[in-house]
Amino acid sequence: MFVLLWLAAVVMSAGHFATDVGWWQQSEVVSRAAATTATWAGVVVLARRAGGRFVVIGLFAAVVLALVVAFPEEWALAGAAVTAACVYGVLGMLLTRPAGGLRVLVELVVCVLVGVAGALVVSGYDVGLRPFRFRMLVLAMVFVAAFVLAWRLGHGVGSLGRRGLVLIIGGGLLVVASVAYTQAIREWGSPELVQGLVDAKTWVSTNLGAVPRPIEALVAFPALVWGVVVRSRRRQGWWMCALGSLGAAGVATSLVQPRISLAEGLTATGYDAFVGAVVGLLVVSIDRLLTRTGGRRAQTSTAALARPEPPRFAPLL
Template sequence: MPRVDQQPAPRAGRRRAAPERRPRLSGPRLPAVRVARPRLPAALRSRHRLVPAWVALTAVAVLVLAGAALDPWVRSDLPGWLPRAAAVTITTAYAVALSARSGGRPLGAGALALALAGVAVVSGSPVLLAAATVSTAVLGAVLGVLLTVPAARFWWVVRECLVAVLVAAVAALAAPAYGAEVSVERTGYVVLGLALVGTLLVVYRLGAGFHGLGRRGAVVIVAGLLLLAVALAYTEALARWGSPELIATLEDGYDRVHDLLGAVPRPLEALLGLPALAWGVSTRARRRQGWWPCAFGAAGLAVVATALLDPRRSLGEAGLELGYGVGLGLLLGYLVIRGDAFLSGNRGVRARRAEEAAAHRPEPPRAAALL
C-alpha cells in the first residue's frame, strides 16, 4: 500500500511562454491633443447674444399691454403711444418667431413686420392699422400651433394646448392696441381664413404632403372642413334668414347661460379648434400625420386672438369665455384621443402605458426650426 505522505509526482506540462516585453520608447512625451470646438461665426454669435434682450423686450411689451387692458379697473396712467409701441413689438416678435420656426429668414421677416407696423402707427391710416390688427391676430394663431411639440401623455397634451392658447391670448391683447376701427365679424372671418390657410401651407410640408395622409388623415381633413363650413354657414344663414321666433329663442337661451355662468364658450374654439389641436399633438408623438389635425387648431386660436376686438366684451368676460372653451375643448380632446386609441387596438391601462412609453417620434425642440 502506498504511504500517506507520498505525493504523486507532478506531470510535466507545457511551460507558458514568457510575455514579450515591448521596448519603451525613449524621448519626451507628446502633449495631449485637444480638439477645438467649432466656433460660430461672429454674425451668428451676435444674433445669439441679442436673443435674451429681445425676449426681455417682448416680456415688457406684454406687461404694458396687460396694464392697458386692466386700465378700467387699475389706473395705470400709461402714455397713449406706449400700448401701440408694445403692439408693434409683439407683432415684430411674432413675425421673427414664426419665420424662425418655419425655417425662413427671421431678420428679414422681423424687419418687414416692424416697418409695416411702424408705418401704420406713425401714419394713423385706418387701412394700415386694420392690416396691422389682422396680421397680429393671424401671426398669433399660426405661431401658437407651430410652437407645440409632440406629447405622448394627456397631461403633456394639456401643457401644449395651454402654450398655444397663451400665444394667441398675447396676440389678443396686442390686436386692439392699434386702435383700428374694424368690423368685428368681418375681421374674425378674415383672421380665421388667413390663419387656417397659412397653417395648412406649413403643415403640407410638415405632414409629408397629401400622399402621407392615409385613410384616417383624409377623414380628418374632410370632417374638419365640413364641420367648419357647416358652423360658419349655419351662423350666417341663421342671422340672415332665421325666423324672429327662432332667433328670439336662441337669444333667450344664450342670455340664460350667460347669466348663470357669466360667459358662454365660443363653439369654434371649444368644439373644433382645441379638440383638434389636442388630438394632433398626441398623434404627432407617433406619426407625423398628426400635423394635419393640428392645422384645425388654428381655427380655434384665431377666435382667441380676436376675442378683445369687440369693445362691448370686457376683459373678465373674455377670460371666462376662454376658460370655459379651454376646459370643454380639452375634455372633448381627451375623448377623441381615447377613442382613437380604442380603435387602434390599444385597449386597457397596460396597453396604453406601453404605447405611451414607445411613442417617441423625434421632432425638433420648441426653439428650433421645424423645416
C-alpha cells in the same frame, strides 16, 4: 432677452384694459407702439420656427410696422390687427411640441396662452373693426396658412391616412357649417329666432359668466390635443394641429367686440379650453382603441416609434 421684450410688449398692449380697471394709466400711442412691437416679435418667432429667413422678414416687418405707428390711419391699424391675429393664430400651432398622456394639456395651455397674447395685441391697436368679418377673415387666413405649413411639416397628404383624412375633412366641414349657420341666421333669420338666440346667449352669460365658442371648444382645441399626441409618433399629427390653430386664432379675435370685457373674454376662453381638453382626450382614447394591435410586443414597438422634434423655439424646417 428677446422673450422678455416680447412678453413686456404683450402686457403693455393691454394698457387700455389696465386704465379701465385703474391699474395704471397709459396713452393710446404707447399701447399701439407696444402692439406693433409684439406683432413684430411674433412675426420673427413665426418666421424662425417655420424655417424662413427671419432676419430679412424681421427687418421688412419692422419697417412696415414703424410706418403704421408713424401714420396711424384706420386702414393701416386694421391691417396690422389682422396680421397680429393671424400670426398668433399660427404660432398657437407651431409653438406646441409632441406630448402624450396628461402632458398634452400643457401643450393645450401653451396654444391658449398664445391666443390670449394675440387678443391683447389686437386690442392694443384700438381700431374700430366689424367683429364678425374680422373673425371670419382671420380664421380663413390662418386655416390656409396652417394647412400649407402642415403640408410641409407632415410631408404631404400621403402621411395622413384614410381615417385621419376623413376626420380632418369632417372637422373642416363642421367649421364651415357653423360659420354658414351663423351667417344665415344673421341675414335671413326671423326676428323671433334671432331674439331667442340672443336670450339664450344672455342666459348662459349671466349664469356662467361667459358664452363658450363652439368652433374653439368642439373642433379646434380637440383637434390640437389629438394632433399633439399623434405627432409624438408620426408626422401626420401636424394636420390635426393645423385645424387646432383655429383655436388660437379664435381666441386672438375674442376681444374685438366692445361689449366683451377682458374678464368675460378670458372666462369664455377657459371654458373653451376645458371643453376642448375633455373632447380631445376622448378622441385620443377612441383613436387608440381603433388602432390598437394588441400584445406587449406591439406596445413596445409603438413606444420605439416616438419621434423627437426640435425645442419649442428652434426651427422646425
